Amino acid sequence: MKVSPFLKSLFLFSSFLLILLINFSLSFAQEDLSHSWFNLHRINMLVFLIFFFAVIIIFIERAKVGKSLFIRRIAGLDAIEEAVGRATEMGKPVLYISGIEDVDNIQTVASMIILGNVAKMVASYETPLYVPICMPFVVPIAEERVKEGYASAGKPDAYNRDNVRYISSEQFAYAAGVNGIMMREKPAANLMFGSFYAESLLIAETGLSTGAIQVAGTANIHQLPFFVVACDYTIIGEELFATSAYLSKEPKLLGSLKGSDLTKAIIMVILALGAILDTLGITHFASWFYIE
Amino acid sequence: MRREVPVVICFLAGLSFILEYFIPHQNVRPIFENFRQWAIIVITFAYVLGISNIVRVNYHVIQKKGRDWFYKMVLVLGLFFMIIVGLFFGGIGEGTVFFWIYNNAYSPLQSTMFALLAFFIASAAFRAFRVRTFQASLLAITAILVMLGRVPVGENVWKSFPDLVEWIMNVPQLAGKRAIMIGAALGAISTALKILVGLERTYLGGE
Numbered sequence: 001m002k003v004s005p006f007l008k009s010l011f012l013f014s015s016f017l018l019i020l021l022i023n024f025s026l027s028f029a030q031e032d033l034s035h036s037w038f039n040l041h042r043i044n045m046l047v048f049l050i051f052f053f054a055v056i057i058i059f060i061e062r063a064k065v066g067k068s069l070f071i072r073r074i075a076g077l078d079a080i081e082e083a084v085g086r087a088t089e090m091g092k093p094v095l096y097i098s099g100i101e102d103v104d105n106i107q108t109v110a111s112m113i114i115l116g117n118v119a120k121m122v123a124s125y126e127t128p129l130y131v132p133i134c135m136p137f138v139v140p141i142a143e144e145r146v147k148e149g150y151a152s153a154g155k156p157d158a159y160n161r162d163n164v165r166y167i168s169s170e171q172f173a174y175a176a177g178v179n180g181i182m183m184r185e186k187p188a189a190n191l192m193f194g195s196f197y198a199e200s201l202l203i204a205e206t207g208l209s210t211g212a213i214q215v216a217g218t219a220n221i222h223q224l225p226f227f228v229v230a231c232d233y234t235i236i237g238e239e240l241f242a243t244s245a246y247l248s249k250e251p252k253l254l255g256s257l258k259g260s261d262l263t264k265a266i267i268m269v270i271l272a273l274g275a276i277l278d279t280l281g282i283t284h285f286a287s288w289f290y291i292e
Numbered sequence: 293m294r295r296e297v298p299v300v301i302c303f304l305a306g307l308s309f310i311l312e313y314f315i316p317h318q319n320v321r322p323i324f325e326n327f328r329q330w331a332i333i334v335i336t337f338a339y340v341l342g343i344s345n346i347v348r349v350n351y352h353v354i355q356k357k358g359r360d361w362f363y364k365m366v367l368v369l370g371l372f373f374m375i376i377v378g379l380f381f382g383g384i385g386e387g388t389v390f391f392w393i394y395n396n397a398y399s400p401l402q403s404t405m406f407a408l409l410a411f412f413i414a415s416a417a418f419r420a421f422r423v424r425t426f427q428a429s430l431l432a433i434t435a436i437l438v439m440l441g442r443v444p445v446g447e448n449v450w451k452s453f454p455d456l457v458e459w460i461m462n463v464p465q466l467a468g469k470r471a472i473m474i475g476a477a478l479g480a481i482s483t484a485l486k487i488l489v490g491l492e493r494t495y496l497g498g499e
């Protein structure tokens with residue numbers, strides 16, 4: 001990647017700032033935090049956030065002026081259209097499951113963003129879409145996203161409000177409700193995006209037994225193996241948050257994706273450096289990154 | 293205005309939670325606590341939306357005597373029965389009718405669902421450990437080693453089995469897990485930033 005002089009200067013300046021501020025914070029010992037207006041022990045986190053936000057904003061600006069940004073192919077996201085197409089050919093519905101967390105979980109927000117794109121796709125194929133919901137606060141958002149998807153596809157009349165259903169806020173009651181829908185309606189495609197816990201395997205295995213094509217995505221690490229085993233495609237961790245940019249191809253969103261990729265690369269370098277220095281007995285570098 | 297006001301509210305609420313992390317002063321803690329209380333109140337009201345959704349979706353089917361209308365009637369009656377019991381028969385605390393029904397009807401059903409997981413794990417593990425490719429073989433061998441190291445017989449076979457398992461869990465396993473965690477955390481922060489500054493507005497609808 002060709003890096004502009006401006007970007008290079010920003011990186012060097014941010015690194016300098018990071019080192020300076022961390023050393024500054026460590027020179028103070030804050031005993032009583034209840035009378036302090038800033039927790040100096042967390043200054044490294046603040047510097048990281050400022051740096052991260054700056055990188056993302058720079059990449060968004062680059063994208064806005066028309067710089068082409070490459071984004072690798074994500075098989076799981078390409079498979080969504082394949083799954084919807086298959087459901088249409090079979091004349092069966094599509095089931096979209098948004099996880100069991102409320103909207104205060106960022107994964108649920110990401111799931112709602114994907115739901116809009118799925119609804120648009122489903123509407124254009126004129127295939128029914130069922131959306132069982134676990135948390136009541138998600139219901140109006142899901143309704144709005146599905147309605148908007150149908151409107152964007154030019155088929156607002158095909159939208160059925162009753163297909164977005166609140167099931168239960170209780171984890172296993174929700175799983176039982178979703179499994180019931182799978183067994184009764186026999187959807188040809190099950191799309192699961194969001195935050196899942198122990199119910200993930202119950203749902204995914206039931207979906208597998210009905211013969212549906214399954215695409216799942218979550219950032220909850222402990223549930224990923226279950227999805228990998230029971231689903232045809234699995235979107236892992238960060239890919240869930242890249243979905244919005246990937247599906248919309250909007251420059252602003254692609255820019256933010258590139259920004260987080262660069263930050264990830266920097267973190268990898270810092271991790272490697274920290275591991276080497278710690279192995280050599282130089283522990284001061286790693287101590288800059290401790291968070292209290 | 294329909295789009296700007298929610299974005300501004302979202303920005304201010306998000307900013308307050310970021311500031312809360314960095315400002316420990318006793319004079320501002322109650323403000324952040326208030327924000328938290330407001331969030332709980334708003335979320336509580338959302339249950340009204342949930343109940344109205346259940347009633348609407350099921351009422352249509354019951355009225356038309358559609359498929360499974362009887363079960364839907366049981367669902368709606370059960371919902372209101374529990375609300376009435378909770379409101380008018382001593383509340384929901386320990387020793388109340390509500391508590392008894394919850395413990396003797398709902399909890400066993402929940403345990404049953406949870407217990408099913410054991411069978412699903414067995415069938416999923418059977419598929420995962422079928423040795424067909426190099427990666428699947430690696431997975432199967434690692435799984436067998438970990439299983440052996442976690443049971444007493446493993447230590448009898450080879451006394452260093454538990455140490456080997458600890459190494460597998462703490463080095464290669466943890467490295468992979470942390471890589472996914474870091475990626476996911478950055479993705480989450482990036483998404484949160486896009487929402488905070490109003491770049492990502494699709495979740496609001498009405499685009």
